[in-house]
Amino acid sequence: MLELDGLSATPKVEKGMTPGLVCAHHHLYSTLARGMPTPPRTPRGFTEILDLVWWRLDRALDLESIRWSAMLGAVEALERGCTAIVDHHESPNAIEGSLDVISEACAEVGIRVSCSYGITDRHGFDGAQQGLAENERYLRAGGHGMVGIHAAFTCSDDSLETAAGLAADLGVGVHVHVAEGPVDAGAADRLRSLASENWLLIHGVHLEGDHGLAGTMVHNPRSNMNNSVGYARPARFANPMALGTDGIGADMLEEFRLAYARHREEDVTASPEVAWGWLAGGWNVFPEARKDRVTWNYDDMDPWRLAFTTGVAPRTVEVDGVVVLSDGQPTRVDAGEVRARASEEALRLHRRLDEI
Numbered sequence: 041m042l043e044l045d046g047l048s049a050t051p052k053v054e055k056g057m058t059p060g061l062v063c064a065h066h067h068l069y070s071t072l073a074r075g076m077p078t079p080p081r082t083p084r085g086f087t088e089i090l091d092l093v094w095w096r097l098d099r100a101l102d103l104e105s106i107r108w109s110a111m112l113g114a115v116e117a118l119e120r121g122c123t124a125i126v127d128h129h130e131s132p133n134a135i136e137g138s139l140d141v142i143s144e145a146c147a148e149v150g151i152r153v154s155c156s157y158g159i160t161d162r163h164g165f166d167g168a169q170q171g172l173a174e175n176e177r178y179l180r181a182g183g184h185g186m187v188g189i190h191a192a193f194t195c196s197d198d199s200l201e202t203a204a205g206l207a208a209d210l211g212v213g214v215h216v217h218v219a220e221g222p223v224d225a226g227a228a229d230r231l232r233s234l235a236s237e238n239w240l241l242i243h244g245v246h247l248e249g250d251h252g253l254a255g256t257m258v259h260n261p262r263s264n265m266n267n268s269v270g271y272a273r274p275a276r277f278a279n280p281m282a283l284g285t286d287g288i289g290a291d292m293l294e295e296f297r298l299a300y301a302r303h304r305e306e307d308v309t310a311s312p313e314v315a316w317g318w319l320a321g322g323w324n325v326f327p328e329a330r331k332d333r334v335t336w337n338y339d340d341m342d343p344w345r346l347a348f349t350t351g352v353a354p355r356t357v358e359v360d361g362v363v364v365l366s367d368g369q370p371t372r373v374d375a376g377e378v379r380a381r382a383s384e385e386a387l388r389l390h391r392r393l394d395e396i
Contacts, residue, residue: 055339055340055341056335056336056337056338056339056341057333057334057335057336057341058121058334058336058341059323059329059330059331059332059333059334060121060122060123060124060152060329060330060332060333060334060357060359061120061121061122061123061124061292061293061319061322061329061334062122062123062124062125062126062282062292062322062323062325062326062329063117063122063124063125063126063283063284063285063290063292063295063322064126064240064256064258064282064283064284064321064322064325064326065126065128065215065240065242065258065260065282065284065285065286066113066117066125066126066127066128066284066285066286066287066290067127067128067129067286067287068109068110068113068114068125068127068129068142068145068146068153068287069097069098069101069105069106069109069110069129069130069131069287070094070097070109070287070288071109071110071112071113071116071287071382072105072108072109072112072382072385072386072389073097073287074386075386075390076093076097076386076389076390076393077390077393077394079092079093079096080092085221085268086220086221086222086223086267086268086269087221087223089267095162096393096396097389097393098130098131098132099132099133099396100133100389100392100393100396101131101133101134101389102131102133102134103134103137103138103141104385104388105385105386105388105389106129106131106134106138106141106142107141107142107144107145108145108378108381108382108385108386109382109385110127110141110142110145110146111145111148111149111373111378111381111382112378112379112382113125113289113290114145114146114148114149114151114153115149115370115373115375115378115379116289116290116291117151117289117290118149118150118151118357118364118365118370119353119354119365119368119370119375120289120290120291120292120293120294120353120354121292121293121334121336121353121354121357122151122290122291122292123151123152123329123332123334123357123359123364124151124152124153124154124322124326124328124329124332125146125151125152125153125154125290126153126154126186126215126240126284126325126326127142127153127154127155127156128156128158128188128215128217128242129142129155129156129157129158129188130157130158130160130171130188130190132162132163132167135157135167135170135171135173135174136170136173136174136177137174138157138174139155139156139157139174139175139178139183139185140178140183142155143155143178143183143184143185148372148373149364149370149372149373149378150359150362150364150365150370150371150372150373151359151364152184152326152328152329152332152359153184154184154185154186154326155178155183155184155185155186156175156185156186156187156188156215157171157174157175157178157188158171158188158189158190158215158216158217159171159172159175159187159188159189159190159195159199159203160189160190160191160194160195160199161194161195161196161199162190162194168195168196168199171188172187172199172202172203172206175187175188175203175206176206176210179210179212180210185212186207186212186213186214186215186240187203187204187206187207187210187212187213187214187215188203188214188215188216189203189214189215189216189217190216190217191216191217191218191220191224191227192216192218192224192226192227192230192231193223193224193226193227197230200230200231200234201234204234204235208236212238213236213238213239213240213255214234214235214239214240214255215239215240215242216231216239216240216241216242217242217243218231218241218242218243218244218247218253219243219244219245219246219247220242220243220245220246220264220267220269221245221246221267221269222246224246225246225247227247228247228248228251228252228253231253232251232252232253235253235254235255236254236255237254237255238255239253239254239255239256240255240256240258240282240325241253241255241256241257241258241279242258242260242284242286243258243259243260243264243269243272243286244257244259244272244274244277245264245269245270245271245272246269246270247277249276249277251277253279254279255279256279256280256281256282256321256324256325257274257277257279257280257281257282258281258282258283258284258325259272259274259281259282259283259284259299259318260283260284260285260286260295261283261295261298261299261302262285262286262288262295262298263285263286263287263288264286265302266288271302271305271306273306274299274303274318275303275307275310275314280321280324281317281318281321282318282319282321282322282324282325283295283296283299283315283318283319283321283322292319292322293346293352294350295319296312296315296316296318296319296343296346296347297315297346297347297350299315299318299319300312300314300315300316300343300347303315311343311344312343312344312346312347313343313344315343315347316343316346328360331360331361332357332358332359332360333356333357333358334354334356334357334358335354335355335356335357336352336353336354336355337352337353337354337355338352353368354368355367355368
């Protein structure tokens with residue numbers, strides 16, 4: 041098993057074992073997006089991708105679709121050795137109780153989750169206030185999570201300050217997309233005076249290297265490529281780093297491989313140990329996952345081998361001492377039943393999308 045040296049991870053490997061992997065940025069609500077209807081026109085650029093695809097999807101969500109999206113996403117995470125997810129959620133027509141639904145779905149599968157609701161002024165003042173209230177309600181009730189902000193460019197200064205103040209009052213960090221696309225390139229100037237070390241800064245593609253924002257930067261290479269926003273060049277940042285998927289599953293070994301390949305594309309001297317360090321940064325973001333145990337079908341769990349070896353999968357996963365995956369199958373839920381129910385719910389969700 042990887043031995044952790046303080047808050048860093050040193051790759052001293054026991055054969056075929058690691059702690060549970062961490063997805064430091066996910067959107068579990070996007071699990072049912074596969075097969076969704078095509079947008080009314082082909083998006084041309086990042087803001088149109090948001091407007092015509094993802095913002096349509098979040099408006100179509102209700103609590104039932106949120107539940108089955110989270111259930112399926114949690115099963116798929118577990119099947120890839122990911123035992124902890126930091127989720128960022130938005131469902132403007134089903135806000136109240138949404139974080140409980142996600143948390144309960146993950147608990148049923150047997151994985152850990154940190155929840156937040158991404159507040160935004162896209163739906164007016166009342167929408168922003170409802171998002172803040174859901175964060176506060178969930179956290180004050182003992183939920184594991186953070187205060188969410190969608191992104192600075194969709195929020196007023198008052199909303200940003202209120203969200204940061206709520207997080208400080210509750211003793212948690214803020215989970216926020218930062219400079220993912222050019223439209224949010226000015227985020228650092230708006231957030232610099234608010235951010236603290238316990239914030240999660242997602243993407244950072246269009247940040248300057250010396251941006252001055254406190255917090256952990258989360259790199260999402262596959263999503264950045266999918267949305268054509270550019271390469272974040274995470275090696276340039278002084279911030280602590282972690283890896284996320286931005287909603288494209290939770291296969292963190294695959295995300296590590298892609299992070300390495302993109303780094304190597306830019307710098308032929310790059311070592312996979314750097315990208316492995318970003319993956320290991322997830323244990324600082326979600327330290328409880330260090331106690332989890334994943335036994336893999338591959339003995340040599342070191343960066344140089346894993347960077348070039350596909351098909352590595354978990355055989356057994358223990359979360360907090362409880363076996364939640366055995367012989368590659370979840371033990372607490374019927375994966376086939378979850379997939380069938382999620383497929384039914386996806387069809388219902390997609391029909392609503394056609395109406396938006």
